[in-house]
Amino acid sequence: MSHVVEVQDVCKSFGRFSLKDVNFGVNRGFITGLIGPNGAGKSTIIKMMMDMVRPDKGSIQLLGGHPSEEPSIKDRVGYVSDENIYYEHLTIGRMKTILAPFYKHWDEEAFRKYLEMFELSPKAKIKNLSKGMKMKFSLAVALSHHADLLIMDEPTAGLDPVFRRELLDLLSEQILDDSKSILFSTHITTDLDKIADYIVFLNAGQVVFSDSKEGVLDRYVMIKGGRELLDRDVRKLFVGVRESSVGFEALCKDRSAAKQVFQEDALLETPTLEDIMYFTSKGGKSA
Numbered sequence: 001m002s003h004v005v006e007v008q009d010v011c012k013s014f015g016r017f018s019l020k021d022v023n024f025g026v027n028r029g030f031i032t033g034l035i036g037p038n039g040a041g042k043s044t045i046i047k048m049m050m051d052m053v054r055p056d057k058g059s060i061q062l063l064g065g066h067p068s069e070e071p072s073i074k075d076r077v078g079y080v081s082d083e084n085i086y087y088e089h090l091t092i093g094r095m096k097t098i099l100a101p102f103y104k105h106w107d108e109e110a111f112r113k114y115l116e117m118f119e120l121s122p123k124a125k126i127k128n129l130s131k132g133m134k135m136k137f138s139l140a141v142a143l144s145h146h147a148d149l150l151i152m153d154e155p156t157a158g159l160d161p162v163f164r165r166e167l168l169d170l171l172s173e174q175i176l177d178d179s180k181s182i183l184f185s186t187h188i189t190t191d192l193d194k195i196a197d198y199i200v201f202l203n204a205g206q207v208v209f210s211d212s213k214e215g216v217l218d219r220y221v222m223i224k225g226g227r228e229l230l231d232r233d234v235r236k237l238f239v240g241v242r243e244s245s246v247g248f249e250a251l252c253k254d255r256s257a258a259k260q261v262f263q264e265d266a267l268l269e270t271p272t273l274e275d276i277m278y279f280t281s282k283g284g285k286s287a
């Protein structure tokens with residue numbers, strides 16, 4: 001399968017934080033979710049893709065090249081930042097007039113349609129927009145130049161549940177055209193339960209896994225049972241465990257091993273992406 005983003009052996013340090021040998025690919029024609037808790041390094045990786053941060057080591061290719069060497073690549077990428085990257089004192093309409101010439105395939109009609117759909121007035125000043133409205137403006141720009149690749153850093157942050165759902169539907173529609181691909185970072189994993197095809201999980205600067213969502217949910221398992229089942233050998237199976245006075249809840253990344261060990265003694269369930277992120281990043285805590 002061809003990759004529209006290729007991250008190879010990327011390292012980057014900021015004081016005590018470091019991304020360590022990060023490797024993953026984003027498949028053409030699919031939605032890939034980049035998940036991880038706060039501070040995992042998601043924005044840093046995305047900024048490196050957009051050539052806003054330089055890796056200390058390793059390389060990142062977008063659409064077969066690198067934006068710093070081939071500026072035309074940026075034209076084919078729709079980028080949504082988690083920060084406001086627009087001039088605050090301008091109106092939406094004026095800001096658009098500045099941005100549009102940067103894109104060869106700018107589609108004025110599509111932009112107008114998105115402004116209407118997102119209930120944004122071209123006369124509104126950017127500084128007067130709420131966080132969610134700024135995000136909507138950013139999305140309208142990213143969706144209005146026929147980009148082959150959408151790279152979105154926390155695009156659902158600040159959005160109300162109704163629009164959030166509409167946006168997820170809109171993104172699913174985008175990839176009906178097989179040539180389009182989406183990379184979507186979030187720490188709210190429920191956004192991805194429905195729409196993501198692939199998941200890259202970043203924790204403390206390292207890739208925990210990069211796989212199809214089905215593959216991940218098949219492999220991992222949640223185990224629920226009584227505390228009498230816990231001993232040192234059993235604990236070795238766990239990625240993380242949460243214990244209470246009555247029982248335990250644990251995540252294991254080998255479903256068949258868990259089945260063999262617990263048989264009928266414990267309840268084995270498919271975890272959510274949130275369970276996987278929680279137990280991996282925290283290791284679980286006794287309650």
Ligand SMILES: Nc1ncnc2c1ncn2[C@@H]1O[C@H](COP(=O)(O)OP(=O)(O)OP(=O)(O)O)[C@@H](O)[C@H]1O
Nearest residue numbers: 014015017036037038039040041042043044045187
């Ligand atoms: N320019 C910078 N200078 C110093 N430290 C930085 C810089 N950019 C990021 N960091 C640090 O790198 C770490 C990773 O940050 P990053 O924003 O990539 O995480 P994230 O996964 O996007 O988190 P969040 O979900 O909270 O947005 C953090 O500890 C952050 O403080």
